[in-house]
Amino acid sequence: MSFRAEVFRLVRRIPRGRVATYGQIAALLGRPRAARAVGQALRGAPGGLPWHRVVNARGGISRRARLAGMLTQRIRLEQEGVALRRGRVSLGAHAWRGRGRLATRGGLACGWH
DNA sequence: GACTTGACTAGAC
DNA sequence: AGTCTAGCCAAGT
Numbered sequence: 007m008s009f010r011a012e013v014f015r016l017v018r019r020i021p022r023g024r025v026a027t028y029g030q031i032a033a034l035l036g037r038p039r040a041a042r043a044v045g046q047a048l049r050g051a052p053g054g055l056p057w058h059r060v061v062n063a064r065g066g067i068s069r070r071a072r073l074a075g076m077l078t079q080r081i082r083l084e085q086e087g088v089a090l091r092r093g094r095v096s097l098g099a100h101a102w103r104g105r106g107r108l109a110t111r112g113g114l115a116c117g118w119h
Numbered sequence: 120g121a122c123t124t125g126a127c128t129a130g131a132c
Numbered sequence: 133a134g135t136c137t138a139g140c141c142a143a144g145t
Binding site (some may be wrong): 008009010032037038039040041042043044046047050 | 139140141142143
């Protein structure tokens with residue numbers, strides 16, 4: 007299975023109201039340094055893929071992502087209940103904890119750092 | 120098979 | 133808080 011296909015599969019698992027970072031997706035695929043490649047994969051994302059739930063490490067929408075077509079990423083996130091403050095998502099509150107691990111609230115500010 | 124290109128990131132200034 | 137730099141890695145030439 008191509009790297010790109012695995013990225014799509016993983017992104018589809020991000021639930022509504024949650025967001026994941028490029029680096030997080032890469033890490034879950036076993037390639038902690040491939041964040042960039044994840045972005046490239048999403049460049050050709052098929053319709054229906056919740057790509058808007060993927061943001062950069064600071065919780066922000068990347069410049070290129072906007073140029074790539076959308077201001078809609080912010081709108082879609084807000085429609086799902088993900089608030090953006092000063093252009094950034096509150097990762098501590100909305101970050102997707104894949105694997106169900108680290109589900110407890112408090113104490114664990116950032117799972118990946 | 121050797122470049123080139125980024126929806127990235129962490130660290131240094 | 134911004135801006136640069138150097139690694140990184142899948143894809144496209």
